[in-house]
Structure formats: C-alpha cells, structure tokens
Amino acid sequence: MTQTLDGKALAEKIQTQLTAQVTEGLTQWGRPPGLAVLMVGDNPASAAYVRNKERACTKVGIASFGHHFPAQTSQAELIAVIHELNADDRVDGILVQLPLPPHLNAVALLHEIDPDKDADGLHPLNMGRLMRDEQGLRSCTPAGVMRLLKEYEIPLMGKDALVMGRSILVGKPMALMLLAADATVQIAHHKTQDLARLTRGADILVSAVGKPGLITAEMVKPGAVVVDVGINRVVNLDTGKARLVGDVDYESVAPLASAITPVPGGIGPMTVAMLLENTVLSYQQRLGG
Numbered sequence: 343m344t345q346t347l348d349g350k351a352l353a354e355k356i357q358t359q360l361t362a363q364v365t366e367g368l369t370q371w372g373r374p375p376g377l378a379v380l381m382v383g384d385n386p387a388s389a390a391y392v393r394n395k396e397r398a399c400t401k402v403g404i405a406s407f408g409h410h411f412p413a414q415t416s417q418a419e420l421i422a423v424i425h426e427l428n429a430d431d432r433v434d435g436i437l438v439q440l441p442l443p444p445h446l447n448a449v450a451l452l453h454e455i456d457p458d459k460d461a462d463g464l465h466p467l468n469m470g471r472l473m474r475d476e477q478g479l480r481s482c483t484p485a486g487v488m489r490l491l492k493e494y495e496i497p498l499m500g501k502d503a504l505v506m507g508r509s510i511l512v513g514k515p516m517a518l519m520l521l522a523a524d525a526t527v528q529i530a531h532h533k534t535q536d537l538a539r540l541t542r543g544a545d546i547l548v549s550a551v552g553k554p555g556l557i558t559a560e561m562v563k564p565g566a567v568v569v570d571v572g573i574n575r576v577v578n579l580d581t582g583k584a585r586l587v588g589d590v591d592y593e594s595v596a597p598l599a600s601a602i603t604p605v606p607g608g609i610g611p612m613t614v615a616m617l618l619e620n621t622v623l624s625y626q627q628r629l630g631g
C-alpha cells in the first residue's frame with residue numbers, strides 16, 4: 343500500500359497550533375507577529391503565491407504588511423524599504439517574493455534583511471547555521487519536506503537519498519537537511535550523467551527541478567519514498583484548462599512507491615506553514631528572549 347504524504351492536512355494542523363501560540367503571544371506581549379512580504383512587478387504566479395501567504399497569515403492571526411512595488415523599482419529603493427522593515431518593531435519576518443525582475447539583484451537584497459527576521463531562511467547567516475547544524479531560521483520548502491517526513495515517521499538514518507536540483511532555494515538546503523538527518527545524500531543537476539542510475543538507487547527521492555513528467559516509473563526503486571517539490575503549470579491543449587503538476591509522473595510512480603507526496607496538496611502547503619512558523623519563532627525569540 344502506498345502512503346500519501348498529505349501536506350495539506352499537516353499544514354492545517356500546524357496552522358491550528360500556531361493560532362494558539364499567536365493568541366497566547368498577543369495576551370503576553372500585546373501585539374501579534376508581523377510578516378512583511380515584498381513583491382516587485384506583476385508576475386501572476388508570484389501574485390497568487392503572495393495572496394496565498396497573506397491569507398494564511400490572516401488565518402492564524404499574523405499581521406501581514408504587504409509591499410507591492412512597480413516592476414521598474416530600483417535596488418536602492420528596495421534596500422531602503424528593507425532597512426525600514428528591519429527597524430520596525432511590529433515586523434518579525436521579512437520576505438522578498440522571488441523571482442525578481444532581471445534588473446534587480448536578489449542575492450544582494452537578501453543580504454540586507456536582518457537575519458533574525460529572515461522568514462524565508464535564505465540569508466547567508468542562516469544558510470551558514472544550517473551548514474553547521476546550528477539553530478536558525480530554515481529555508482521553508484526543505485524544512486516543510488523534513489517536517490512532513492517526520493510526521494509520517496519515515497526513517498532517514500543510513501538511507502540513500504537523492505536530491506534533484508541544486509538551487510539555493512530548495513536543492514542545496516534540502517541536501518544539507520537530509521545529511522543532518524544521517525541520510526547518505528547525492529545531488530543531481532542538469533549536467534548529471536545517467537540520472538536514472540542515480541534515481542533507481544535512491545530510497546528517498548526528492549525532485550525539485552520544475553519539469554513535468556521528469557520522473558517516470560522505470561526511474562524509481564520499488565518501495566522508495568518520493569517527494570515531489572516541483573510545481574508546473576500545464577495547459578490541456580484540447581480544453582485550454584491549466585492544472586498544476588509536479589516533476590513526478592504520479593499515476594505511474596505512486597503504485598511503486600512506499601510513500602509519495604501529491605501535487606497539489608503536498609509540499610506547497612507545507613512551505614507556507616513553515617513560513618508562518620518561522621515568523622512566529624522570530625516573534626517569540628524577539629519578544630520572549
């Protein structure tokens with residue numbers, strides 16, 4: 343029997359726990375946690391993600407401070423806003439919605455965020471803490487994967503894990519988190535030779551590539567745990583309707599796997615839950631010491 347790793351259900355459970363913590367914090371400190379989301383331009387996918395995050399904030403009682411800038415906003419203007427938010431006592435978390443328009447330097451902007459308000463866990467200091475197994479704000483998507491695997495008591499120690507993708511956002515921190523859980527980790531990327539040989543050897547297969555149908559049944563070891571981070575919008579040419587799919591050919595792979603995440607309803611909601619959790623954690627640490 344294949345187990346479905348239900349990220350949506352776990353995210354709801356986490357949100358309920360966070361709501362209780364926010365209510366308690368409000369009584370103790372007289373204000374709710376605050377998350378500032380900076381979005382530049384009008385990329386429709388980014389706009390949908392931002393709406394989703396703001397809705398989730400409202401649900402758990404986090405105050406959200408949305409900042410939506412026109413596409414031509416300069417790096418200097420954004421840096422000035424980040425500095426204001428760093429100094430704003432109502433704000434516990436700051437995130438810059440990626441991708442940014444090409445004239446902006448995302449990495450340089452992330453450096454400007456106060457590491458203690460780094461809700462996305464992408465500041466180099468927090469990345470360094472992850473590298474050293476020290477406590478710190480963790481990158482939301484891989485943290486969401488780890489939490490989901492923990493919830494379903496998926497053993498990681500000594501397992502062969504393959505992470506497909508090496509981005510700073512997902513692949514690299516994912517590999518470090520699996521390594522910290524004592525898995526033996528390999529990382530694949532677009533120059534990897536014979537991808538199928540690696541995937542077939544993996545007990546834990548995490549795909550964070552962004553290519554629909556990349557992982558097919560022949561590439562998966564029977565009994566593997568398959569985590570599909572990919573989110574791809576595919577349009578049905580007959581009906582013109584769009585739907586979201588992952589990197590994994592779910593229909594053929596699911597019967598083989600011991601456990602698998604669906605898309606949607608897997609890692610997407612877990613990412614949002616981890617963002618809220620990071621914001622509440624920063625709030626508690628900033629106000630409670």
Ligand SMILES: NC(=O)c1ccc[n+]([C@@H]2O[C@H](COP(=O)([O-])OP(=O)(O)OC[C@H]3O[C@@H](n4cnc5c(N)ncnc54)[C@H](OP(=O)(O)O)[C@@H]3O)[C@@H](O)[C@H]2O)c1
Pocket residue numbers: 483506507508509510511512513530531532533534537550551552553571572573574609610611613614
């Ligand atoms: N569920 C969520 O909440 C969530 C959050 C973030 C991202 N995502 C999704 O996750 C996917 C990856 O996101 P990202 O930001 O990490 O994307 P990205 O920055 O474009 O990175 C994609 C990675 O995939 C690698 N790659 C490309 N082709 C490959 C192949 N054939 N085999 C193995 N690796 C290959 C690339 O290798 P190179 O480095 O060699 O180019 C790169 O490292 C996207 O679909 C994105 O929408 C989902």
